[in-house]
Amino acid sequence: MSTATGTSLQPGAQPARESARKPSTMAQALNRALRDALAADPDVHVFGEDVGTLGGVFRVTDGLAAEFGENRCTDTPLAEAGILGTAVGMAMYGMRPVVEMQFDAFAYPGFEQLVSHISRMRNRTRGALPMPLTVRVPYGGGIGGVEHHSDSSEAYYMATPGLHVVTPATVADAYGLLRHSIASDDPVIFLEPKRLYWGKDDWSPEQPDEVPGIGRAVVRRPGTSATLITYGPSLPVCMDAAEAAARDEGLELEVVDLRSLVPFDEETVVASVRRTGRAVVVHESTGFAGPGAEVAARVSERCFHHLEAPVLRVAGFDIPYPPPMLEQHHLPDVDRVLDAVARLQWESEWRAGEAAGDAGRAGGGDR
Amino acid sequence: MTVLEQSGAYHLAPPPAWRPRRDPAPLLPDREPLRLLGTGAELDGDLLHELYGHLVRGRRFNEQATALTKQGRLAVYPSSTGQEAAEVAAALALREQDWLFPSYRDTLAAVARGLDPVAVLSLLRGDWHSGYDSRASRVAPLSTPLATQLPHAVGLAHAARLKGDDVVALAMVGDGGTSEGDFHEALNFAAVWQAPVVFLVQNNGFAISVPLAKQTAAPSLAHKAVGYGMPGRLVDGNDAAAMHLVLTDAVERARRGEGPCLVEAVTYRLEAHTNADDATRYREAAEVDAWREHDPLVLMERELRTRGLLDDEGAREAREEAERMAGDLRERMHQEPDLHPMDLFDHVFAHRTAQLHQQAERLRAELEAAEAEGTPAAAERHGGTRLHTDTRQHTDEQGGRK
Ligand SMILES: Cc1ncc(C[n+]2csc(CCOP(=O)(O)OP(=O)(O)O)c2C)c(N)n1
Ligand SMILES: [Mg+2]
Numbered sequence: 203m204s205t206a207t208g209t210s211l212q213p214g215a216q217p218a219r220e221s222a223r224k225p226s227t228m229a230q231a232l233n234r235a236l237r238d239a240l241a242a243d244p245d246v247h248v249f250g251e252d253v254g255t256l257g258g259v260f261r262v263t264d265g266l267a268a269e270f271g272e273n274r275c276t277d278t279p280l281a282e283a284g285i286l287g288t289a290v291g292m293a294m295y296g297m298r299p300v301v302e303m304q305f306d307a308f309a310y311p312g313f314e315q316l317v318s319h320i321s322r323m324r325n326r327t328r329g330a331l332p333m334p335l336t337v338r339v340p341y342g343g344g345i346g347g348v349e350h351h352s353d354s355s356e357a358y359y360m361a362t363p364g365l366h367v368v369t370p371a372t373v374a375d376a377y378g379l380l381r382h383s384i385a386s387d388d389p390v391i392f393l394e395p396k397r398l399y400w401g402k403d404d405w406s407p408e409q410p411d412e413v414p415g416i417g418r419a420v421v422r423r424p425g426t427s428a429t430l431i432t433y434g435p436s437l438p439v440c441m442d443a444a445e446a447a448a449r450d451e452g453l454e455l456e457v458v459d460l461r462s463l464v465p466f467d468e469e470t471v472v473a474s475v476r477r478t479g480r481a482v483v484v485h486e487s488t489g490f491a492g493p494g495a496e497v498a499a500r501v502s503e504r505c506f507h508h509l510e511a512p513v514l515r516v517a518g519f520d521i522p523y524p525p526p527m528l529e530q531h532h533l534p535d536v537d538r539v540l541d542a543v544a545r546l547q548w549e550s551e552w553r554a555g556e557a558a559g560d561a562g563r564a565g566g567g568d569r
Numbered sequence: 570m571t572v573l574e575q576s577g578a579y580h581l582a583p584p585p586a587w588r589p590r591r592d593p594a595p596l597l598p599d600r601e602p603l604r605l606l607g608t609g610a611e612l613d614g615d616l617l618h619e620l621y622g623h624l625v626r627g628r629r630f631n632e633q634a635t636a637l638t639k640q641g642r643l644a645v646y647p648s649s650t651g652q653e654a655a656e657v658a659a660a661l662a663l664r665e666q667d668w669l670f671p672s673y674r675d676t677l678a679a680v681a682r683g684l685d686p687v688a689v690l691s692l693l694r695g696d697w698h699s700g701y702d703s704r705a706s707r708v709a710p711l712s713t714p715l716a717t718q719l720p721h722a723v724g725l726a727h728a729a730r731l732k733g734d735d736v737v738a739l740a741m742v743g744d745g746g747t748s749e750g751d752f753h754e755a756l757n758f759a760a761v762w763q764a765p766v767v768f769l770v771q772n773n774g775f776a777i778s779v780p781l782a783k784q785t786a787a788p789s790l791a792h793k794a795v796g797y798g799m800p801g802r803l804v805d806g807n808d809a810a811a812m813h814l815v816l817t818d819a820v821e822r823a824r825r826g827e828g829p830c831l832v833e834a835v836t837y838r839l840e841a842h843t844n845a846d847d848a849t850r851y852r853e854a855a856e857v858d859a860w861r862e863h864d865p866l867v868l869m870e871r872e873l874r875t876r877g878l879l880d881d882e883g884a885r886e887a888r889e890e891a892e893r894m895a896g897d898l899r900e901r902m903h904q905e906p907d908l909h910p911m912d913l914f915d916h917v918f919a920h921r922t923a924q925l926h927q928q929a930e931r932l933r934a935e936l937e938a939a940e941a942e943g944t945p946a947a948a949e950r951h952g953g954t955r956l957h958t959d960t961r962q963h964t965d966e967q968g969g970r971k
Contacts, residue, residue, distance in 0.1 A: 247731075273731055279761055284720050284754030291724020294709070295732075299724075311750070318714045319721070325916040326698040326710050332919065364917055387919040417922070465922035 222406035228376040229399040232262045232338075234407045235380035236300065240270050243298060246384060249276040250285055250302030250338075259304055260340055260399055282312035289335050290319050299335045300384055306341040306393075307350040313358070320389045321364030333389040336380070341369075342435040342486050344397035344533055346526040352396075353523055354487035356434075359391040360463050360496070367463040368416055369393040371437035373403035375461060378413030386416060395435035419467035421474060425456035428480035428546055431471055431497055433460040436484045436534060443539035453543065463493060471497065472504045479510040480546040484534055489517030511547035591798060598791035598803040602835045605810040606872045612810055614878050620657060620809040621869050621879070622887055627653035627677050628866055629891035630686065631840075633898055634676070634693075638844040642902045644695045647674045651807070651839030654865035655771050657681045658812035659739055662767075662820045670709045670722040670740035674771075678741065679708050687901050696906040716746040719755030719768065726764040726823075737823045738766045739816070745776020747793065748784050756831065760797040765823035767816065768831045771806060773838035778851040794831035806834025807865040810872070837863070910936060 239246045248266055250258070254277035257264030266275035278285050282303060289299035303309035309316075316337070324332045343352030359367045366388050370376040376394070383390035405411070414420060422437065423444050430440040437459050444455040458474050460467065475481045481501050483494035494515040501513050516534045524532045605612060631650040637643040649656050652674075660681035663669060671678050679689045684701050691700025692711050699710035709725075712718035722740035729736035746752055747770055759766050770790050774781060787793055794801030804815045812834060819830040837860040841848040848857075873879035914921055914929035921929065 279754075279757050281754040281757065283751055284723075284758045287717065287720025287751060287755065288724030288727060288758055291721040291726070291738075292728040293724075294703075294721060295725045295728035297728050297731075314714060314717060314751070315720070318717060322698075323710075324918070327703050327916075328697070328699075328912070329916050330702045330704045331710075366918070465918075466924065468923060 222409050223404040224406070225402040226373055226405040226407065227400050227402050228370070228373050228394070229260060229262055230407070231373045231377040231405060231410070232380055232394065233264055233266075234410070235377045235384075236263060236266055237269065239300070239381060239384045240266060240274055243384075245297045246300060247274055247276070247292065247297055248300045248302070249278050249289075251278060251280055251304045253277060253302050258302060260394075260396070262338070262394070262399075263302065282309060283315050286312040286315035286320060286337065289337075290315060290323065290333065293333045293335045294323075294331050298384060301335065301337055303337060303339045305347075305351050306339055306353040306355045309337070309339050309355065316359075316365070316389075316391075317362050321362045324388070325364060332387050334387045336383045336386075336390045336392050338380075338392045338394060340396045340399075341393045342395050342397060343523060343529050344435060344486075346529075347396075348526060349523070352526075352529065354485070354518065356391075356393055356463055356485075356487055357492050359393075360493055364389070365464060366390040366416055367393065368461065369395065369434035369463065370461065371395065371398065371434050371459050373401070373405045374411040375413050375459075377405070377410045379416065379461065382413075382416050390416065393434060397435055398438070401438070414461070417462050417465035417467055419458050419460045419462070419470040421456060421470070422459045423455070423457040425454035426478060427453040427455055428482065428543055429456045429458055429471075429474045429478045430482050430484055430539065430543075431458045431460065431474075431501075432484040433463065433493075435486055439534060439536060440484050440539060443536045443543070446536055447540060447543060451540075455543065460497075466496070466500070468500055468504065471501060475501050475505045475513075476508040479508050480543075481505070481509070481513045482516060482539065482542045482546070483513065484516045484539055484542075486518050486533055488520045489515050490520045492517055510550065511545075514542045514545060516542045593795050596795045596798065596800045598789060598794070598801040598833070602803045602805040602833075603811045603815060604805045604808050605814065606808045606868045607875075610810075612872075614876065616813065617810060617869065617873055617876075617878060620654075620661070620813060621873055622890070623657040623661070623681055624653045624809060624866050624869055625887040626891040626894050627657055627681065629888075629895045630677060630680060630898070633895040634690065635840070635844055637899070637902050640903075643690065643693045645843050645845060646676075646693055647843045648838075648840040649674055649677050651860065651864065652771055652773055652834075652836045653677060654809035654812050654869075655769065655806045655834040655836055658809055658816050659741060659769055661813060662816035663737070663739055664820075666707070666734070666736050667820065668707045668709065668722065668725055668736065668738045670718045670725075670738060671711050672715075672718065672741050672743065672746070673711050673713045674743065675711065675741050679706075679711070682706070682708055684708060686898050690902070694902070694906060696908060697912075716742050716749035716751040716755070718742075719751055720758060722766050722768075723755050723759045723762070723764050723829075726759070726766040726829075727762050730765055730826075735824060736765070737820050738764075739769060739820060740766060741769045741771065743776060744770060744772040744774070744781050744790060745779065745784055746770075747790050748776075756794070756797045756799065756829070759829035760799045763826070763828040765826070766829045767819040767823055768829065769816065770831065770833045771836055772833055773806075773836050775838055775842070775852070777842045777846065778848075780851075789833060791831060791833035797831075799829045799831060802830065802832045804832060804834050806836030807863050807868060809865055809869050836865075839864075 253263040254267040285301050289301050292299045320333050342354050359365050368379050368390055370379045383392045432440045440457045444457050447453040447455050456474050456478055483497045485493055494517055498513040516538050518532050631648045634646045635648050638646045656677040659678045676689050680686045684706055688700040691697045703709055719740045722738040726738040772790055791801030791803040802815050804811050914925050
């Protein structure tokens with residue numbers, strides 16, 4: 203993936219496939235995933251606002267109506283509760299609806315259907331009416347959007363039992379996780395980081411990479427000094443921060459990409475923090491009662507005796523999402539991540555760690 | 570005279586993008602609710618008899634369920650006493666393959682469709698949120714959040730049509746529910762998609778305490794249909810024959826691919842909103858008494874007797890059958906329900922998450938400890954008498970005690 207600093211997020215490339223790879227955007231990979239899912243399963247139906255002729259405001263559904271017909275990729279009336287509510291009925295009849303909420307903040311009118319029905323129908327009916335539907339939500343800021351176009355709404359979904367909450371940060375994951383989501387027999391909130399839509403990775407649409415399923419986190423960058431736990435739009439920030447820390451401070455930061463907020467892959471996260479002894483959770487969403495609070499609590503519970511410092515969070519401020527000309531002050535950036543890393547009580551380790559040659563962790567000791 | 574008052578006074582050509590979309594006249598409801606009983610209309614005697622039996626049993630069911638709340642056997646019961654004609658007609662208008670989408674007040678419609686009453690009462694008893702197999706019975710779970718079941722009916726009907734299946738959905742909602750956004754969105758989607766769905770609004774005069782006048786300024790609820798481009802029909806909801814005719818018509822019309830329809834059943838909630846409500850705080854006894862004169866059972870019994878299709882003996886037989894049904898229900902509802910606390914974790918997802926697995930283990934340990942101690946207090950905390958702590962069968966991550 204091309205981030206601001208050109209950091210590649212692809213895990214070890216497989217040479218055999220290299221020839222078919224070409225720079226592809228996340229939006230293209232999502233489009234391809236929808237197309238492949240529509241082709242593979244006649245029960246898959248894509249619908250939402252402007253998803254047909256226009257191909258969606260982000261062009262993620264481009265060409266699908268033309269290829270599969272208006273019954274498979276359908277423009278609906280402007281009504282988010284109606285979209286989600288009719289998706290429930292279609293799922294009750296055995297279909298696999300994939301619906302688009304045009305923007306994060308415009309999913310809110312549909313919350314009642316999500317919370318009261320989509321998340322509960324399987325449980326209410328003891329499995330007789332599962333909800334194999336996918337709700338695609340473009341989310342997050344950093345695109346210069348005016349009010350209501352940049353929310354990070356993941357905490358609302360995470361707080362709703364019965365929903366899976368998934369968010370890709372790489373092109374390969376955009377494809378793979380969306381296919382996994384559509385194939386899932388549970389409802390999946392599929393959060394698409396808007397500002398990564400046009401980020402590119404080398405990726406093959408003909409031979410898309412296999413990616414781990416829903417519920418699995420991935421270590422994007424191994425390290426020994428501290429763990430950055432992040433997801434979605436904040437992954438490139440953390441990768442850049444890790445590069446900078448290595449370059450400037452001699453710190454080797456491990457970066458864990460959660461990919462799936464629910465189910466939460468505690469094992470991968472805990473294993474990493476137990477190795478490094480320090481952790482910072484990074485996300486755009488507001489910090490108070492945000493996703494990072496849950497992560498920090500779980501890490502503290504399960505890594506207590508391995509921790510050299512309290513688990514810190516770098517998050518959006520606890521404010522309504524700012525206007526575009528001020529959003530850069532709100533969004534966690536490399537400096538804020540590095541500041542948090544600097545506050546991970548390296549000096550205590552200096553004192554405690556009489557073995558002065560502990561290169562992996564000693565780099566920040568002068569801070 | 571203002572512009573609003575003299576439509577048609579301006580004869581300029583309309584703007585270029587405007588075209589008339591459809592003629593509203595055929596969509597408009599009648600000026601008065603359709604009545605058949607007592608009008609001398611030609612009616613099928615067998616059907617009247619069938620409806621009568623359902624009405625008598627339905628009334629008795631409502632009485633019995635209300636009694637069960639007083640005996641602590643139901644947590645709450647929103648009675649459809651006075652609305653039995655609409656409830657029964659909704660069930661009978663459907664064919665085997667069709668789907669019914671009831672609200673919390675529509676236990677009776679689900680029972681009239683043939684579901685086991687004890688299973689239908691699960692929600693109101695509180696042993697599970699829905700006690701019957703919705704897929705097998707084609708009765709969606711009783712829906713509590715107002716009007717939210719309506720878009721489900723639209724989606725299901727639409728899906729069936731896309732698959733080429735001969736399926737109609739009938740969705741029930743109250744007068745108050747028509748103010749909800751989901752009512753609007755569902756009707757709009759249904760009309761745009763021409764989905765084979767029938768919306769049945771039971772206008773029983775109240776949303777808990779709030780009368781219809783505070784709910785809407787529309788000429789009638791049936792008129793709302795016109796704005797969406799579907800026909801609205803106004804029916805005497807206490808006239809079981811009229812309800813059956815109009816709903817059957819609407820269902821078969823939808824089946825023929827002619828699109829959705831809205832039926833307003835004008836009826837009255839004779840009892841309080843639920844057993845927990847005090848209706849004397851917001852309505853006069855005289856109003857209730859007037860509606861008792863227009864009781865759906867009375868209307869039907871009078872019709873049958875006038876036609877010579879019912880005598881005292883027949884009426885007594887119908888009452889006895891209802892009594893047997895009520896006795897059976899009472900007896901079964903007085904048995905303790907089977908409670909399976911470990912099921913709480915089995916249907917959240919297709920597979921338990923690691924976190925749910927841990928929490929399930931925790932509850933299992935608590936249950937086992939409580940059982941070992943035999944502490945009544947502990948057992949009580951965990952839900953009462955007949956508690957199934959045999960958790961071995963639940964270790965399967967697929968969940969699913971069938
Ligand atoms: C979304 C929502 N808001 C509020 C309630 C609480 N509530 C339950 S029944 C009811 C009145 C509904 O009246 P109506 O739609 O006329 O149906 P009726 O009870 O008369 O059958 C209210 C306000 C609810 N169930 N759902
Ligand atoms: Mg009402």
